[in-house]
Amino acid sequence: MLKRTLKLTLTLILGLVGLLLVYLGTAFCLARIAVNKDAVKKQEVTIYILTNGVHTDLVLPIRNQVKDWSTSIKAEHTIGKDATANFIAFGWGDKGFYLETPTWADLKWSTAFCAAFGLSNSAIHTTFYKTITEDEHCKKIQISYHDYQKLVAYVEKSFKTSQQGQVIPIITKANYGNNDAFYEGVGSYSLFQTCNTWANTGLKVCGQKASLWTPFDKGIFYHYQ
Template sequence: MVGYGFMVLVLLVLIYFVFAFVLSRMSVAQEPETKKEISIYILTNGVHTDLVVPVKSNVIDWTKYVKYSHTKGNDTTARYLGFGWGDKGFYLETPTWADLKVSTAFEAMTGLSSSAIHATFMHAMVENDACKRIDISQEQYERLAKFIIARFDLDARGDSRHIVTNANYGMDDAFYEAKGSYNLFYTCNTWANAGLKACGQKAAIWTPFYQGIFYHYK
């Protein structure tokens, strides 16, 4: 029975990766005749994908939700803001893979834990294999902004709920309470991919990995 159970587990994992590969190569087309009015970026660290947007524009001033003062550096000169959504346990309790706990991994895979938004202020964007610029219209950016805001777990006044922690990645980032649960089928990269769909850009049909997003921006 143990051997049979192991074989079933291996088969399920194999099916998962096959579907992830196939569906990530199938694309959702970009909306035609897109006006190039605002530049956004997709940025990966080799695991997560962030959606990077201007801190301020005619569409939205993100400092309403992400305060400079919530970061250690409190640097008000940053021009861009990167958003990532993911499992709260991974974000706050797993600074390196060596710190990963079985309980954290299990809760993340099964959707039993809560989520968080990781926001990072940035000064300049350098386009390379890990950072791609996408020019979109103001109307498309409005849709993207609504998509991002919808993941914030706002309080009764409509303010973001800052997570006070020492788990920051650097001097320019902060964490916020978020809606939804991370799981095997809706990961941080699935969320970023959905954000691209929301604003009418090229995206994978479905992907749990960053490669599935960047494959369409080679």
């Protein structure tokens, strides 16, 4: 009985390791296949991609002739309530990770399991910035107004809205600082639809360089080296 149990356990472990290797190998290969690699750069709107080393945000101007985000993503939803920012970063992700896991040490098995298999809700994390500095973790992208309209529509559809069509702020004390806020999101996070997959899809939608598919930030930034 013991030998059978050990054999079953070993088989299970080897199977999980094999699946992990297939996942990582697929991610590595697909991330290096470029989409829109010959994107036309029409310098009408400046956006940025920003990573903290794990998670990618799409950083957009607070307002221009296409969209005024301040009418819905309001500074009053943040702790600092500072309305002088010029850019706003959008990140989509698992609600449990965002609100219940301030550090990796706080990660619960239940949160990780639900996130991995699409069993929980999503949230949008927004951060206001007065200035943006381009470096290895932040890349500037110039796009046309037409392409920016597509990106705006994509980001808007990621917000869950009320019956009145308004975004839904999440009341929480889990803010990362004085200039950020959380909102209810659409969809569920999973191993195949991550925060970086969301950002990568946004770049695809607006005709910019992106990976065919990537769950990691490095897959996105590989095309902007």
